[in-house]
Amino acid sequence: MTSPASLRRPAAGQALLRNPVIAVLRAGHAEQYAPVLDALLAGGVTSIELTLSTPGALEELPRLLERFGPDAEIGVGTVTGVQQARQAIDAGAAYIVTPVMDLPTVGLCVERGIPVYPGGLTPTELLAGWNAGATAVKLFPASTVGPGYIGQLRGPFPDISVIPSGGIGIADVPGWIEAGALAVSLGGPLLQDAFAGGSPAGLIQRAREVSELVARSRPVPAPRGAEE
Numbered sequence: 001m002t003s004p005a006s007l008r009r010p011a012a013g014q015a016l017l018r019n020p021v022i023a024v025l026r027a028g029h030a031e032q033y034a035p036v037l038d039a040l041l042a043g044g045v046t047s048i049e050l051t052l053s054t055p056g057a058l059e060e061l062p063r064l065l066e067r068f069g070p071d072a073e074i075g076v077g078t079v080t081g082v083q084q085a086r087q088a089i090d091a092g093a094a095y096i097v098t099p100v101m102d103l104p105t106v107g108l109c110v111e112r113g114i115p116v117y118p119g120g121l122t123p124t125e126l127l128a129g130w131n132a133g134a135t136a137v138k139l140f141p142a143s144t145v146g147p148g149y150i151g152q153l154r155g156p157f158p159d160i161s162v163i164p165s166g167g168i169g170i171a172d173v174p175g176w177i178e179a180g181a182l183a184v185s186l187g188g189p190l191l192q193d194a195f196a197g198g199s200p201a202g203l204i205q206r207a208r209e210v211s212e213l214v215a216r217s218r219p220v221p222a223p224r225g226a227e228e
Helices: 014-018 030-042 057-071 082-090 103-112 123-131 148-154 170-178 200-217
Strands: 021-025 047-051 073-077 137-139 162-164 184-186
Touching: 014 073, 021 030, 021 200, 030 047, 030 057, 030 200, 047 057, 057 073, 057 082, 082 103, 103 123, 123 137, 148 162, 162 184, 170 184, 170 200, 184 200
Parallel strands: 021 047, 021 184, 047 073, 137 162
Antiparallel strands: none
């Protein structure tokens, strides 16, 4: 059995590391995605999760990749098994997100070198995903426990990387980043009415707001040589 220390854990993408916000897109059909991506990118949110609960998501993914190219890091979420994960990766997904701790899916992503964020809530679930090689574990639904849960996890699991998802409002983002979250995952509070004729300018403003909140909440790196 492979030990956690010997795993080749896929690294998070540069887009997520620059601005640790994942915008979760759920729409009536994936054909609605492109103008929403335009607005999110204009507001600085560049890590985009297309959900398989949206009809046509995998068919639309290659077209979105062609249109947005290197400006967006587009992953696929609501993945519940290996077959879906394989299809998403083959379609060009930059990362995979699951709502449950499906270890075979984590294993496939690790084997393919694709960042994977598997969902769980209990310490047992989250540690299992982390030990299987997850890039970070998705704490879901995060609103049921709050930011302090990350500190509790870090007691027995000091190295674990966590992305909270589910029930997080824009105003909640600083608390999660300050608690040590690798990133935050936002759906309805960020998108609001974007898929129902809402104002693109309003979405751009919300994306800018959350990007600025994250930037102000991230720890300031110590100057080089400060520990010498």
